[in-house]
Amino acid sequence: METGSSDTISSRQKFAEDLAAGAAEYALGYFRRLETLEVESKNPLDFVSEADRSVERLIRDRIQSAYPGEDIVGEEGGGNESDAFWSLDPIDGTANFLGGIPLWGVSIGFCENGEPTVGAICIPLLDILISADQNLPGIRYNRVQKTEFRQSAIPTIVLMRWNSSSFREVEDTFRGAGLSCMNIRCSVIGSAFAVLGMTQGYYQEQLHMWDVAAAYVLAKNAGLHTRIRRNGFDEKLTFSILSPEVHKRLGDALSKREPEHVVS
Numbered sequence: 001m002e003t004g005s006s007d008t009i010s011s012r013q014k015f016a017e018d019l020a021a022g023a024a025e026y027a028l029g030y031f032r033r034l035e036t037l038e039v040e041s042k043n044p045l046d047f048v049s050e051a052d053r054s055v056e057r058l059i060r061d062r063i064q065s066a067y068p069g070e071d072i073v074g075e076e077g078g079g080n081e082s083d084a085f086w087s088l089d090p091i092d093g094t095a096n097f098l099g100g101i102p103l104w105g106v107s108i109g110f111c112e113n114g115e116p117t118v119g120a121i122c123i124p125l126l127d128i129l130i131s132a133d134q135n136l137p138g139i140r141y142n143r144v145q146k147t148e149f150r151q152s153a154i155p156t157i158v159l160m161r162w163n164s165s166s167f168r169e170v171e172d173t174f175r176g177a178g179l180s181c182m183n184i185r186c187s188v189i190g191s192a193f194a195v196l197g198m199t200q201g202y203y204q205e206q207l208h209m210w211d212v213a214a215a216y217v218l219a220k221n222a223g224l225h226t227r228i229r230r231n232g233f234d235e236k237l238t239f240s241i242l243s244p245e246v247h248k249r250l251g252d253a254l255s256k257r258e259p260e261h262v263v264s
Helices: 011-031 050-066 094-098 164-176 187-195 209-221 244-255
Strands: 039-043 046-049 071-074 084-092 105-112 115-123 128-133 140-143 156-159 180-182 201-207 225-230 237-242
Touching: 011 050, 011 084, 011 105, 011 115, 011 128, 046 050, 046 094, 050 071, 050 084, 050 105, 071 209, 084 094, 084 187, 084 209, 105 187, 105 209, 115 187, 115 209, 128 187, 128 209, 156 164, 156 187, 164 180, 164 201, 164 244, 187 201, 187 209, 187 237, 201 209, 201 244, 209 225, 209 237, 225 244, 237 244
Parallel strands: 071 084, 156 180, 156 201
Antiparallel strands: 039 046, 084 105, 105 115, 115 128, 128 140, 201 237, 225 237
């Protein structure tokens, strides 16, 4: 394991890290035989496959075995948030996954009192495994092939599409500050790229806690300005990871968009 700024690891972080890696390896088995997968449409732009459900069952079973009685909330199996619960996305970037695009990953987070405290993300086809515990310094990461997506000449922000008019407003804010915007259809990829310094940040609205729990901890421990805001109307989340430089320039403008129920 190539380490970031911390060699220390808690037992819960180590469990989340190993589980994310194991679940990603399991998901790869489905990725290698995409032509056989059963796929359903949740809505015209959102899909779920047997791979999503099977990987989530694997993760749930292992959590229940290691931490019996603890609550679990997952994208496919649902669940109820409590004072302490696991929040997971078995295959984030399902559209990429089903299209044979390697930009997808597994996200596993643990939340206490409404705030994520432990997180792990694995992006197997980029050989990226990163984890963090909010009570310990830094992040742990592994990049075996050192695949480089850095755009050093063009400061880049990753955006994901949501409501079209709202998306354009945010995109115009970033572009007006001289930032290039990238849309890669996967929260864990956008978050991981920002955490590893490949981009200047990641911003998205209309999310759920399973999309961002792991990334929140990783981004905070990486020294990025990180914020989750809960929309008071539909309970969806706005997630923002910004480099210190970008936050200094644009943080105030972005913070005015949905100020209710700020986690941090």
